[in-house]
Amino acid sequence: MRALSPRIYLITGAALLALLGLTIAAAYINLGPMNTAVAMTISLTKAALIMLFFMHVRYSKSLLWIFVGAGFFWLSIMLVLAMSDYMSRGWS
Amino acid sequence: MPSLALPVEHQFDDAGQQREAATLGMWVFLSTEILFFGGMFLAYTAYRYTYPQAFAEASRQTLIAFGAVNTAVLLISSTVMAFAVRAASKNRRALLGLLLLGTAGLGALFLIIKGFEYAHEIKEHLLPGSRFYTNASDPKHVELFFSIYWVMTGVHALHVTIGVVLIVFFAFRAWFTNAFLNRDTPVELLGLYWHFVDIVWVFLFPLIYMIDRHS
Amino acid sequence: MTTATLQPGPSPTTRSEPTYLNVRTTISSWLLTTDHKRIAILYMVSITLFFFIGGAAAALMRLELLTPQGELVTSETYNKLFTIHGVVMVWFFLIPSIPTVLGNFLLPMMIGGRDVAFPKINLASWYLFMAGGLFTVFSIVTGGVDTGWTFYTPYSSTYANGHVIAMATGIFIAGFGSIATGLNFIVTTHTMRAPGMTWSRLPLFVWSLYATSVILVLATPVLAILLALLALERGFGVGIFNPAIGGDPLLFQHLFWFYSHPAVYIMILPGMGVVSELIPCFARRKIFGYHFVAYASIAIAVLGFLVWGHHMFVSSQSIYAGMIFSVLSFMVAIPSAIKVFNWTATLYKGSILFATPMLYALGFVGLFTIGGLTGLFLAALAVDVHVHDTYFVIAHFHYIMVGGMVMAYLGGLHFWWPKISGRMYPERLARLAALTIFAGFNLTFFPQFILGYLGMPRRYHVYAPEFQVLNVLSSAGASILAIGYLLPLAYLLWSWRYGKIAPSNPWRATGLEWTTPSPPPKDNFEITPVVTTEPYQYDPEAAELEAHA
DSSP states (O other), X not given: OOOOOHHHHHHHHHHHHHHHHHHHHHHTSOOTTHHHHHHHHHHHHHHHHIIIIISOGGGXXXXXXXXXXXXXXXXXXXXXXXXXHHHHXXXX | OOOSSOOOOTTOSSHHHHHHHHHHHHHHHHHHHHHHHHHHHHHHHHHHHHOHHHHHHHHHTSOHHHHHHHHHHHHHHHHHHHHHHHHHHTTOHHHHHHHXXXXXXXXXXXXXXXXXXXXXXXXXXXXXXXXXOOOSSSHHHHHHHHHHHHHHHHHHHHHHHHHHHHHHHHHHHHHHSSTTTTOOHHHHXXXXXXXXXXXXXXXXXXXXXXXXXXX | OOSBOOSOOOOGGGOOSOOTTTSOOSHHHHHTOOOHHHHHHHHHHHHHHHHHHHHHHHHHHHHHTTSSSOOSSOHHHHHHHHHHHHHHHIIXXXXXXXXXXXXXXXXXXXXXXXXXSOHHHHHHHHHHHHHHHHHHHHHHHTTOBOSTTTTOTTIIIIIOOBOHHHHXXXXXXXXXXXXXXXXXXXXXXXXXXXXXXXXXXXXXXXXXXXXXXXHHHHHXXXXXXXXXXXXXXXXXXXXXXXXXXXXXXXXXXXXXXXXXXXXXXXHHXXXXXXXXXXXXXXXXXXXXXXXXXXXXXHHHHHHGGGOGGGGOTTTTOOHHHHHHHHHHHHHHHHHHHHHHHHHHHHHTTOOOOOOHHHHHHHHHHHHHHHHHHHHHHHHSXXXXXXXXXXXXXXXXXXXXXXXXXXXXXXXXXXXXHHHHHSBOOOHHHHHHHHHHHHHHHHHHHHHHHHHHHHTOBTTOSOOOGGGHHHHHHHHHHHHHHHHHHHHHHHHHHHHHHHSOBOOSOTTOOBSGGGGSOSSOOTTSOSSOOOOOSOSOOOOHHHHHHHHHO
């Protein structure tokens, strides 16, 4: 694995901490139902930064991207289909 | 003159193939971990959807300051770990050992802070079971939240603990043996594990601590 | 170097180098082996043992069901029997069977490699399997569990007596063995193929193992966390599924079936892979539609994750979710049907040899088709309301698991037996056993379709008297089936010592594994093969000419 320049790691780390601050700040503002969406979006961004730069996914073969994506994709299958039950129980 | 690196294992044709296989194997393992934690995320989602008020109220009883500090601790530890992996790739064994120890130290700090939180919650009768007690308006469903809280943070803390132990072990190997001379793949894989544990917490933090802090 | 030799190779007695069997023969050389072939043998012995444990439970059940009253065992004991049967057969026989025995033995050889990617993890997977088995057997002998293999809450989490936690722990540990196997196979297939072995030249057995491995690594972790949550609730009162605090029993079922439905594809895909090897060889024809079969395996693996709710149609799942799962369940039948069509088309104008492996393969195609079609009945909401939890469901999945999977396992075992052991099994006795199994199987399970349709519920040992005749037929069939299974156990063991010495390629099959001696040396190939041809280069004209020469 070729070593990345320290700057990339430092900037990524700083960005992560900044996003953490944003997460906390946003939690105290009333955005109604958007609060959760905002929080999850920021979390996804943090996760993406960690994966791309700390875990070197950005510099890896595309096969690895497929494997990374597969886990999340399958998790989303579980969540979406199971929640389709919970969310439609009250209908009619 | 000691050999510069451990030989390639017999089933592989060359070091490149061995490295590719090891990295792919680690990512497959991390995918299994996504699904392992994922089951608990489904439980959380289903119950939060069904009992939104109780979950919001229960979330307000968690110690957000501790959670926030812990998140920062893990994010910094991931940064340190990234530098450790870089040191390994440059064969700087002393620095590698130091950075690994730093990562482990931050991981241990996470566990200590978590320990304080847990102690507080036990004192406040928020441990699920016969001793659970809350004067919230919907105590049963608050207990459900805390069941999920304890299980999710507990399983996560278990993963952190395993990580800390492995990292300390690797730090000593880096200092006292040639294990990582021209052989940084194990350190990189350990780094992948540690970053994954960090990612799980990045999702857990807002879901547990900040369902509704603005009402 | 080409992929195939149609001539039988040298017999083991004229070879000079040692085989994987005799290279070292101490006990520790077996228990600490990292050779994928020896690990396959370790698994083979273990799963055979578990098969007969699960079979014993079934035998007791079928004995009990000879009479409408519960005369042989109490209700509680009966509940424990079907739990043992389900748990042991699913997790300690069916799920490991073909992947850990035939897959472990053949995958590296079929791709031209020396071993799997992580041989030590491979050995660890066997120890995990055995440790899990130990916990499960402990749970059985200390009184058993009566929840059914499905462990539904809140019964299993709160009210059941018995060693639920021990059994759950056993399955949890064995699950990590499964994950290790799947991980190994995925990485091996991606990174260790011999030069020239492109994905399109892989034997279909490898494609099916790959698809199986994807399911293994993505589904099993969900079962693992579920069992952990169950143990925590039962042991420590952490009530995630406890209705008293708002917990939802259906959450358990969602998580359970999210794993357990893909698990049935873990069980059947390798069997389909074996059949895809057997039919071309014994019809002397290239497989019809190679890419269709290959991609169908992947499609089954993916679609199989989208249908789990069809186990919960009458559990108070939302009817709208039920409709979605019903439609998806119809769709998952399509790739399986494609495979059946392709196998049938492969037979057309072939030069069929009814050797024992082919008997099992043909039996598979017919019985799997019946089982699969009855799955479509169950996928229809309106039908399922009536036959859910009846013997119709039991017959459905036994047609697939026993009529399909077990026959595929036996077919594969017979096909590759010369390669594994260096010996031929006795062909005529083996054909008799195959026919006995086929007859016994159908007599056992066809009446159960009728019983279920007429309304006999499953998991009951007491039933209405008008069901007795069909139950007696079923139990009679079971006794024939049992004899049928004991025959291969006996003659395969016998052949290990006394069977005819096998040549390299007794079936004149294609595939890299047949270019090695029988049994193979420890590192499989003397020099790494280079692949230049497509798989299944069978030629019916040449076979005809040889037959008339």
